[in-house]
Amino acid sequence: MVRDFSLFSSPGMAPTPNGDPHAAVACVHEGPPIFYSPSNTRDGRGTWVITRARDQRRVLQDTRTFSSHRSIFASALGEHWPVIPLELDPPTHGVFRALLDPLFSSKRVIALEPTIRERARALIDRIARERTSCDVMRDFALPFTVSVFLSFLGLSQRRSEVFVGWVSDLLHGNADKRTAAARSIVGFIDELADRRRRTPAFDFMTFVVQAEIDGRSLTEEEVRGIGVLFLVAGLDTVAAAIGFDMAYLARNPKDQELLRNEPDRVMLAVEELLRAYSTVQMIRVAARDIVFEGVPIRKGDYVSCATMFANRDPSEFECPETIDLARRGNHHTAFGYGPHLCIGAHLARREIVVGLREWLARIPTFRIKEGTAPITHGGHVFGIRDLILTWT
Incomplete structure (x- = not known):
């Protein structure tokens, strides 16, 4: 059976004023557990779409049948190196994952929390001093996530706007802008790696260029693949979640006031909002011919596991379309599942929790500004822009 969800198919497609892409695709559970979408990837290829959470877990756990190796970032430049460890399969994936996991451990993130909080407060205080309205994505969400990234790399905040532009063009621009942004990002990563080889510092990139696996140093392409993943995966997705x-x-003032008056509830609330507003679909490539849920999938076919489908699956979550900020036992897959569970999940959670807490502590009751309409879009990463908030 062929089904086509325009909000879901192509990156950046179907931007909609006041749209709700998550609700728009929720009806998928009324249909078959797997369907074919003719154009669901940046390169225009069709994809088998897995709708049920339990079937997605099967796919994401079975790395021998469903490969992660695609080189999607490098292919945009006519090159063929993987983003690491995202586009690696076991056993190589496990080697790099073991190398990088300590950098993103809960202990490391807790140590970084004062810096995260400082960045959030600086941005919000400036907004609160100067105005009673703002474009929250442009003025807070993206600058906040970029500033945390720069702090993690040990770099100056002066290039914040440049990074925001690169990531925006890469994920939401036209083909020319995406290619130009990809080249700029690669150039920056290569330049920074070369600088740290010559002049080490106590930062992320120094760790990477000095690291060894199997008794050897990492190659230039391996260093680049790690740097690109951290830059791209850690910015737009977290900013979109905050948005x-x-x-x-803004649309639910009772929940807003609940979290404002009881900030200890924010952490649990964030888990529910991650479930309800998941932003990423994960693509795998069939490594062999297989019949999956009665459907013949051929070697080389793309298979999509969209978190926004799994996390509104009625067989997994009671009343999945209802947002319950006190929901318990929330086993969502907003950060993926299996060996490729997001390496930066601890950091992303902390950024979102800190960002919301500091915003609620500093900005009075806010709403969407009258006469404006936030633009939402589907695609590989669901997103939102032109979110103009106002308060008195």
Whole structure:
């Protein structure tokens, strides 16, 4: 059976004023557990779409049948190196994952929390001093996530706007802008790696260029693949999550005031908002011919596991379309599942929690500004822009 969800198919497609892409695709559970979408990837290829959470877990756990190796970033430049460890399969994936996991451990993130909080407060205080309205994505969400990234790399905040532009063009621009942004990002990563080889510092990139696996140093392509993943995966997705959360709270003043008055509830609330407003679909490539749920999938076919489908699966979550900020036992897959569970999940959670807490502590009751309409879009990463909030 062929089904086509325009909000879901192509990156950046179907931007909609006041749209709700998550609700728009929720009807998928009324149909078959797997269907074919003719154009669901940046390169225009069709994809088998897995709708049920339990079937997605089967796919994401079975790395021998469903490979992660695609080189999607490098292919945009006519090259063929993987983003690491995202586009590696076991056993190589496990080697790099073991190398990088300590950098993103809960202990390391807790140590970084004062810096995260400082960045959030600086941005929000400036907004609160100067105005009673702002574009929350442009003025807070993206600059906040970029500033945390720069702090993690040990770099100056002066290039914040440049990074925001690169990531925006890469994920939401036209083909020319995406290619130009990809080249700029690769150039920056290569330049920074070369600088740290010559002049080490106590930072992320120094660790990477000095690291060894199997008794050897990492190659230039391996260093580049790690740097690109951290830059791209850690910025837009976290900013999008903050944006969707802000939009929800702006439209639901009772929940907004609950979290404002009881900030200890924010951590649990964030888990529910991650479930309800998941932003990423994960693509795998069939490594062999297989019949999956009665469907013949051929070697080389793309298979999509969209978190926004799994996390609104009625067989997994009671009343999945209802957002319950006190929901318990929330086993969502917003950060993926299996060996490729997001390496930066601890950091992303902390950024979102800190960002919301500091915003609620500093900005009075806010709403979407009258006469404006936030633009939402589907695609490989669901997103939101033109989210104009106002307060008195």
